Structure formats: C-alpha cells, structure tokens
Amino acid sequence: MGRSDEELVEACQAGETSAFDVLVARWEDRIRGAAYRFLGSEEEARDVAQEAFLKAYRGLGGFKREARFSSWLYQIATNLCRDRLRRRRTRGTLSLEALEETGPVITDPRPGAHERLQQLDIGRVVRRAVEALPEEQRVVVILKEYQELTFLEIAQALDVPLSTVKTRLYRGLGQLRLRLEREGMREAAPLPATAP
C-alpha cells in the first residue's frame, strides 16, 4: 500500500524530494484531464499541468495541510486555466482544437451544416454544451462530474462556501439539460420553473 498524499507531502517538506515524483505520477493525468476540459487543448493542458506541479513544488513549504493536497493542486490548476482563458479572451484567440471542433459547427452557413450537426457524436455535443456554460458553473461541473471531487474538495479548491458549489452545480446541470435538449440529444421534456 502506497503512502497517502498527506504522508508524501510531509516527506517532501522534510526534504525527501523523490516523494514529489510519486505525487506527480499520481495526479498528473487527472490534472491534465481537468485542464484539457477547461481549455480544450491538449498542448495547453500539458503546459498547465506542468506549471501547476511546478507551482505546487515551490509552494510546498508554505502548504499548511488544512486542505487536502489534491484540492490545493486543483486550485492551482484551475487558477492557471482561468488565467489562460482570460488571456485568450483579451487576445480574442481560440485553440486550434477549439476552432476545429466548434468553428464549423456553429458558424458554417453552407447548406448541409445542419445535417453535419446531426451526425456529430454525442461527445462533441456534450463538450460544446459544457464549454458554453458560464465559467463559474463550468469549473464546478468539470471538477464534480469529470474529476469526481467531493463537494468539500471543490469548495476548498475554489475557495468558496459549500452551498455555493452546490448552487453552481445545480444551475450548471440545468443549463446543460436545456442545451442538450436543444442540440437534439433527446426529446424535450417539460421543465420545472427555475429560480430567477
């Protein structure tokens, strides 16, 4: 049985730098996956993951262990992703993958575009629906649905109250439900009234 994250963090803080390699091996894929879902670019996701681990390593001395290591790591990665998204908005740029995936589908005015939309696989539809969520909701949906963090871990990672996490998730799922129905994923169902 391997050591827990907390034991490895303690070992790192005591000078056993190799313990950090174990943490990286344990969390790299998940952090990269989360970053990919935020940014839609594998290359950027890899960069974010590397940067997040570098920041974590540098900040390990000041890590108080009040939160779980994974929550802290997700917090770093989420902030890095948000920075990148902000820069992207400022520069008005999109990743190549995002252009390839979303551009033709949304903006292509040629005949047959609708048919192509019908042929898109469910995964792409879901991806676009998630990407279309407001950032606050999208972060929570990704951390909960794809990274399988607990509500408490998400609250720690985002530094928001637990109730806020649940509210954002509830609203995000409601938005997704609407969008997926709009995309023709399934038959539209009558919706209950949502909060203003």
Next chain:
Amino acid sequence: MDCERVGDDGLQADKMDVLYGEADTAARARVDAHLSGCAPCREEMGELRAVRRELGAWRLPASQPSFTPRGLVLPRWLAAAALLLVGLGAALGAAGYASLRRTLVAQEARAADLERRHREEIRALEASLARRPAAPLDSAALLARLDARIDERFRAGEARQVERLDTRLAGWEERADAQRRVDMARVAASLSYLDGRHGQQLARTNELMGYVLETSAQKR
C-alpha cells in the same frame, strides 16, 4: 404545475447531495419526502440523472498531444515520409535509450557496490568503537606514567653516556700503553747506544793508556 419550493437553496443542495451520492440520511429523507409530493421535481431529478449519463460521453482523447490539428488531411507521400521519419527516429531513439539504460544500470550497480562497501566500513568502525571500553581520564595515573617514562628515558641516556665514556677511556688506555711501549723501546735503544759509545771510549782510553805506557817505557 411548478414546484412550490422553487429557488429553495437548501432543497437544491439536498438534491445535489442525493444526485452525487453524498447525502446523509437526513438529507435523503428530506429529498424523498419532497419528491413524493412534487411531480416536477421527480421529473427534474430523472432529467438530471440523464444529463449526468450523457456527460459521460465526453471522453478525453486517448492519444498524446499532437501538433497536427485533427481533420487536416496529409498527402499520402507526405504521410509515408513522416511515418518513415518517425520510424527511423523511434529506432534510433530506442537504440539510444537501450544504450543509455545499459550505462545507467552499470553506473547504478557501481554506485550500489561502492555504497555497500562504505556502509560495511562504517559498520566495522562503529563495531570497533563499541568494543573499545571508555576509560575514565585519570590525570594522576597519566602523570605517574609520564614520570616513569621520563625516568626510564633519563636512565637509558645516562647508561649510554657511561658506556660511551668507558669506551673512550679504554681507547685512551690502549693508546697510552702503546705509547709507553714505544718510549721504552726508544730508551732501551738509547741506552744500548750509550753503552756502545761508552765501550768504544773505554777501549780507546785503554788503547791510549797502553800507548802512553809503552812510550814512557821506551824513553826510560
């Protein structure tokens, strides 16, 4: 008909807990109680479960990050050349990796052997230190031992000095005896010479006396 508790944050939070399996008994009971009397919320929970299932369709790409955007069609010759290059690169890389790995393994083995020997030496030193009794420092005994050693050295030095003097005296005695024998021989030789001279003188005197007597006898 809408739910009577639209906008109830507490109910929404409970629903999320139930939907993701994090609800405690009380929260589950609250949600169950509400759903049993609220058809729109029952339907909503069913829809949200369906949404969750659909979200699972978005999977991460299995491939490693690629610098070629997906959907770009390469000419066949270019694809073949790229494949060939990649293959060549992979082969070279594999050979290099194998060589590097062998070197690293050998270095690791040497380092491990060195470390093992150092550890053995350290253990042996530790054992020898552990075996050696820790004697209390006795300054009086130390001084007594020091005095004894100084006396011993002094006596040894004295003995060597006496021996050297004896040897020197013996030499001098030997040389004096030899000189004395030489001097005695010289005296003996001188006396013999004097004896010889005296005999000759006596003989000459006797001869002169004989001549005088003979001459006086002739005159008379």
